[in-house]
Amino acid sequence: MSDQVTLTRDGEIAVVTVENPPVNALGAAVRQGLYKAMEEIDADDAIKAAIIIGSGRTFPAGADIREFGQPPQPPGLSEVCTRIEDATKPVIAAIHGTALGGGLEISLGCHYRIADPKGRVGLPEVLIGVLPGAGGTIRLPRVAGIAAALDIMISGRQVGAKEALSLGILDRLADGDLLDSAKSYARELVAEGAGPRKTSERSEGLGTDAENAAALEAARNGIVKKAKGLYAPARMVDSMEYSLTHSLQDASNYERDCFMECLKTPQQKGLVHAFFAERASAKVPENGRADPRPLSKIGVIGGGTMGAGITVAALNAGLEVTMVERDKESIDRGRNNVEKVYARDVEKGRKTEEQKAAIMARYTPSTSYDDLGDADLIIEAVFENMDVKKEVFAILDKVAKPGAVLASNTSYLNIDEIASATSRPEDVIGLHFFSPANIMRLLEIVIPSNATDDAIATGFDLAKKMKKVPVRAGLCDGFIGNRILGKYATAAAYMVEDGASPYAVDEALVNFGYPMGIHAMGDLAGLDIGWSNRKNKAATRSNDARYNGTIADRLCENGWFGQKTGKGWYVYKEGDRRGTPNPDAEKIIDEARRDLGIAPREFTEDEIIRRYLAAMINEGAKVLEEGIALKPSDIDVTFLFGYGFPRYRGGPMKYADMYGLENVLNDLREFEKEDPKFWKPAQLIIDMVEKGESFDDLNKRAAS
Incomplete structure (x- = not known):
């Protein structure tokens, strides 16, 4: 084993636990530990079945990004997946959190799969310009079918456990504790005499040769063309097609060749840069110097398209929101703008009426600035006019509690001048949302001259809660964008x-x-x-x-x-x-x-x-x-x-x-x-x- 992989026994069931926080990434030590665990399980006649599970918050969620650009260390992930599949005892993947990329490929190397109902799976390698390189293009279509497998790979989307079950990716959902359910499943398999079941040799997801060829051609004419500018999707189709008529070893080698070709493309370099740039954007000096202020209640001034979008983003983040408009007609319109978003979610099955009601219970419409007195942060989202904004901030200066962060959602205007309308410029920052604010992920956090580090850190904390991508911007006309x-x-x-x-x-x-x-x-x-x-x-x-x-x-x-x-x-x-x-x-x-x-x-x-x-x-x-x-x-x-x-x-x-x-x-x-x-x-x-x-x-x- 290794420090990141442990093997324990519960009677005749072996439990292999991956512990490599925060997301159990499949680094070299994890790969080595999994390989050795399979060797030990095969050598022990007392073990009749095995479970692979992740500790903490997730099943292995993919490759270790710290190894990007480093010389590969054996064993490779494809080799580990094949070793798991070749195990002489049934191996069950017990999935919680997210089994993404290499994590899903590990689970496809297992013979059976069980998941927490809230778990998610996916092969998002396309987002960094490559295709799955450890059997994903070979095994996934054999259980889910060609069309579904390509949709998952080319979109890079995460598939919920219930959908994954319906597609044949999972065999069952856990009822209660995941590990207990996995052990029960393992004992059931042992009692039935069920042995290993290689995913690479299954075919229930596939059709006839003619049907498979038609599905591949449809993919080339459809979703591959829609992925304009990307090299990897076409190679995914090629690799999947090759795997249908070749041995696992040959197909694995071909898949790896396709993977290596993708690594040489400018698209892959651009996508990897984007991946790391997104993660680096929140690394700013102010976050290192101060903690954010408490943030549970926010105020939003304005109920138009922008104000409503900000409100929805805050409600989705679990915050309480008080929206203020100038009169009853305007606030009724603002409330309707918010409710329309959740009504659409209910209509499309994304939320229940009960969930919508619970969210709206955290929303308070008002025509009085006085109702903002307990807000931790107040965002002004009124017309882009300096005089109007200064008038709003002069009022906020009187009603906001001490220590509340006052933010302007302005696209161009000078935040220092806006802050001059208050007696507390140290509490004023810019929060430039992009419309529609509940969908667009970018949030420019604009740093005026007098803002304190903890006020700025609070802006970044809001972005994190809203799942926005924050960018620190200095003060000038138009900021960065x-x-x-x-x-x-x-x-x-x-x-x-x-x-x-x-x-x-x-x-x-x-x-x-x-x-x-x-x-x-x-x-x-x-x-x-x-x-x-x-x-x-x-x-x-x-x-x-x-x-x-x-x-x-x-x-x-x-x-x-x-x-x-x-x-x-x-x-x-x-x-x-x-x-x-x-x-x-x-x-x-x-x-x-x-x-x-x-x-x-x-x-x-x-x-x-x-x-x-x-x-x-x-x-x-x-x-x-x-x-x-x-x-x-x-x-x-x-x-x-x-x-x-x-x-x-x-x-x-x-x-x-x-x-x-x-x-x-x-x-x-x-x-x-x-x-x-x-x-x-x-x-x-x-x-x-x-x-x-x-x-x-x-x-x-x-x-x-």
């Missing part, structure tokens, strides 16, 4: 003025991996938002900078704000979220070019992407220079979770490293010739190219 968005949106606007079709720009971005283009995104958000922002900044706009809103302004002057009005860059039929090009917009574009004296030219898809990304990366570098973001990976996380940047490309700063910083600088210098002010390269990029450094080097320094 919207500041950078402003630059690449401007680059897109310039391209359209200079001759590119907005629809060609959007198509290029979708081909790059975005779910939608920037003009479709503008229509979705509402073009009036940007119009209002441009008008607010008109007085401070530099006279020597090229204006970027000529065409968008003219759309808005016609009352075309996008989906909400049925017309913007695109035209939308009633109830349709996908638009078609707006011919009237194209006329406005042509008129604007004539008025500006611009002779339109062609833009290739490659040039569109080069300009778009160069503007994004360059501004990201300036954000780093100014300390607005602590590290490049925080910018990547912001754009992966808030702005639709394709995850398999790792984020803009990781993309810059893979594209080559020297190439980025060359692009900037090429574009600088036509507009020296807008395209001036960040000094950080110039310095890094001279030193031969990368953004990843900055990430490593930040982590050290």
